[in-house]
Amino acid sequence: MDRTPEADDAAQKKAAPIELVGIRKQYPDGTVAVGDLSLEVRAGELVVLIGPSGCGKSTVLRMINRLIEPTAGKILLDGEDVTRVDPVQLRRRIGYVIQNVGLFPHQTIRTNVGTVPRLLGWSRAQVRARSDELLDLVGLDPVQFGRRYPQELSGGQRQRVGVARALAADPVVLLMDEPFSAVDPIVRARLQEEFLRLQEDVRKTIVLVTHDLDEAVRLGDRIAVLSQGGKLEQYATPADLLGRPASSFVREFVGADRGIRRLAVTPVTRDMLEPLSGDHDGYPEAELGSSLYDALAAMLVTNSDHALIAENGQPVGLLTRHRVLSIDYPAD
Incomplete structure (x- = not known):
């Protein structure tokens, strides 16, 4: 213009x-x-x-x-x-x-x-x-x-x-x-x-x-x-x-x-994931790079301890509830 x-x-x-x-x-x-x-x-x-x-x-x-x-x-x-x-x-x-x-x-x-x-x-x-x-x-x-x-x-x-x-x-x-x-x-x-x-x-x-x-x-x-x-x-x-x-x-x-609140601004990264193993059918799914908050929410809704993490539609690993909750927080 x-x-x-x-x-x-x-x-x-x-x-x-x-x-x-x-x-x-x-x-x-x-x-x-x-x-x-x-x-x-x-x-x-x-x-x-x-x-x-x-x-x-x-x-x-x-x-x-x-x-x-x-x-x-x-x-x-x-x-x-x-x-x-x-x-x-x-x-x-x-x-x-x-x-x-x-x-x-x-x-x-x-x-x-x-x-x-x-x-x-x-x-x-x-x-x-x-x-x-x-x-x-x-x-x-x-x-x-x-x-x-x-x-x-x-x-x-x-x-x-x-x-x-x-x-x-x-x-x-x-x-x-x-x-x-x-x-x-x-x-x-x-x-x-x-x-x-x-x-x-x-x-x-x-x-x-x-x-x-x-x-x-x-x-x-x-x-x-x-x-x-x-x-x-x-x-x-x-x-x-x-x-x-x-x-x-x-x-x-x-x-x-x-x-x-920090979970909402912390992305799921590869170093947080466990390798794929066994049967993971039925696990809730989340995208690599999505927030830990969203991944945890998916686990809680389905009462699962794991979320299947995918990138471009392909599974790349498993995120555990324990890993989300043990994210490193500095002490007060």
């Missing part, structure tokens, strides 16, 4: 790294929302910010696109200090998805999705083509939904539109503030699954804020746990966070059931 020169410049990179260097936010009354936070996010990585209410996670997100101005420190987007960039131009390079979507109620869904491309000066034909492309990408038929209005869609559908709108100008960074919290648990799980598939396609740099640990573990490549004042308590992969809490704060925050 042809684009304007400004759109071409913005879309030269699919994703860009973010680096926060000693950022601080202190309000005039002396309240310190974020004290001294340094954090790096690799290009194409999905990083989740999580912590108790009031820890500054949403403030951090809004400082990245300068909806809130930092008091001190640097925020580097692809090496460029965003505090020295025109904030309006900056926000046109960054997608932003919020909890209640924020769609314009008197505009059609297609018009909502095309908001930023229109601001960038794309032609009407280009905006329509891009809007329809993104609606299709998030699972909404543009013929069926393009001319509807936000109030004619369900909560989950509106959330999809919000994601499509945020991606419309092909931003290098996507910021998401509690994007799935306003829908019921069933819809939320479906949206999370669809979002992971979407990220496989678009591979953007994403910073996502949530209060839901299960959501953080499911979505994040890495998770940053913040305490009051935006203090970084731990920055790690989901498996490392659950298996090796860095402090008593993190241990308490992730909860006593972190071992169960």
Whole structure:
């Protein structure tokens, strides 16, 4: 699709790294929302910010696109200090998805999705083509939904539109503030699954804020746990966070059931398997690379001590219930 020169410049990179260097936010009354936070996010990585209410996670997100101005420190987007960039131009390079979507109620869904491309000066034909492309990408038929209005869609559908709108100008960074919290648990799980598939396609740099640990573990490549004042308590992969809490704060925050959560992010690998032997008919099956949680669930449902592990439909070994339950957990 042809684009304007400004759109071409913005879309030269699919994703860009973010680096926060000693950022601080202190309000005039002396309240310190974020004290001294340094954090790096690799290009194409999905990083989740999580912590108790009031820890500054949403403030951090809004400082990245300068909806809130930092008091001190640097925020580097692809090496460029965003505090020295025109904030309006900056926000046109960054997608932003919020909890209640924020769609314009008197505009059609297609018009909502095309908001930023229109601001960038794309032609009407280009905006329509891009809007329809993104609606299709998030699972909404543009013929069926393009001319509807936000109030004619369900909560989950509106959330999809919000994601499509945020991606419309092909931003290098996507910021998401509690994007799935306003829908019921069933819809939320479906949206999370669809979002992971979407990220496989678009591979953007994403910073996502949530209060839901299960959501953080499911979505994040890495998770940053913040305490009051935006203090970084731990920055790690989901498996490392659950298996090796860095402090008593993190241990308490992730909860006593972190071992169960860790099973959900630990894949079945060949070194866990016993060789095939004897008759294994009737054993539940799981795929190599699936989670230990899923494999254990299959064993429990069938009251079996073994699961037959397959790769591309071919059995490769047996996983025992004992092996799942004896996974190495560091002592508290």
